[in-house]
Amino acid sequence: MKVERPHQPGDASAELPDDRVAAIRVAALRLFATQGYRATTMADIGAAVGIRGPSLYKHVSGKQVLLAEIMVGTMDALIAAHTEAVDSVDDTREQLRRAVEAHVRYHARRRFEAFVGNREIGSLEQPGRDRILRRRSAYERGFRELIERGVDEGVFTVRSARLVSYSILDMGMGVANWFHDGGEFSVDQLAYQYGDLALRLVAAATAGG
Amino acid sequence: MKVERPHQPGDASAELPDDRVAAIRVAALRLFATQGYRATTMADIGAAVGIRGPSLYKHVSGKQVLLAEIMVGTMDALIAAHTEAVDSVDDTREQLRRAVEAHVRYHARRRFEAFVGNREIGSLEQPGRDRILRRRSAYERGFRELIERGVDEGVFTVRSARLVSYSILDMGMGVANWFHDGGEFSVDQLAYQYGDLALRLVAAATAGG
DNA sequence: CCTACCGATCGGTAGG
DNA sequence: CCTACCGATCGGTAGG
16 A cells, blocks of 8 residues: 655755755756756766766756756855945945946856856746746846936936946956956956946946046 | 769759748747757758758758858858948047947847857857857957057057957847847937947047037 | 666658 | 658656
8 A cells, every 4th residue: 555655844865955966066057057058968967976867866856957946046146246245335336336346256256157047048947937037137127226326316427227237237247258267367356347347337437547 | 883973063052042041041040049059950940931850951951050150140240240330430439439339230130140149159060160269259359459449549548458348249249138129229229329338438538428 | 876768859861 | 842760869767
């Protein structure tokens, strides 16, 4: 006689993902970024952590869920960095500078997350896709409203806060496409220079003149 | 007895692709842009032009070649628009404005080409990939050298021509991600405003003050 | 964590 | 331009 036995709350393997799960996510992220989601097989991910493809299903529930978790984690980290940057100062001009610096730092340091997040939205099935789109909208709104506040205060001058906010976001995201450690600029230098460029776009004075 | 008979130069089907080939390219472009290259099947492309997948091979030599042709055509059109824009005036400041306008116009009007060109580079096999990368480098160099010339002439002021050229290119490419006809701005309005933003980035006076 | 395997998909070819 | 089909691939399951 078979008894239906749902997973118990105390089941450690379901509630407390161990290091192995983290290693799988890191490997999947790297492979999704370098080969693309569809071109990456479960066997590839398994091999990257020293096991066979089917064994992955003891740790994660599937390839699609792996992608969704990676992308949600990426957006949450980006939004957290943005919130912290904006909350760290009161002056609107300085808030924009720090928000841009956080944005650029993220895209320089977490290039794989940026690649996957920007390229694989179409590979996400529902409801993961909507979860990501909501986060992206909220993130964009944060920049737009910051610029609108600066315009209201008279410290920024723009024709369209929307166009300028998109421009700032897009130029920062582009950093992920070419940045590498040991190049012409450090992450800090890059963040500062993009902060200056953003302030030029809103026609605010920059520190260096 | 079998005789090796290479394709003759006079073979019309190889030299003069008809409307059907153009229709196949357009259908493939749309599907690659909306579903991704790997997620698009030859059967999908065939269905879009009213035939079966295997019948496509009477017109094109394969899926990979189709992608390469689309991407090379995209870059060549973009570079041609850039060259025409720059050659149309002498003043460096105006050359930058027109180059940015051409860049933005292209990314607003040819969104599918932009999506595929920016997302499917990794799907390209050699030698197609190198053909594309060479064109992209040349295009980027055009903007960078234009900015460097403006700096030499004293009409632009930038800390890094490279960073500013990347910024201008990236913000213009971003237009493809959200522009649609009937929205807040027309293509012409968009092109002009991005021209202004680019001139702000190089710290040159804009027409409107 | 493994091997064996299922069911489905796909690019491209054969042969009309 | 078609159907039939090949050979290969892949996500996920079964059952240890």
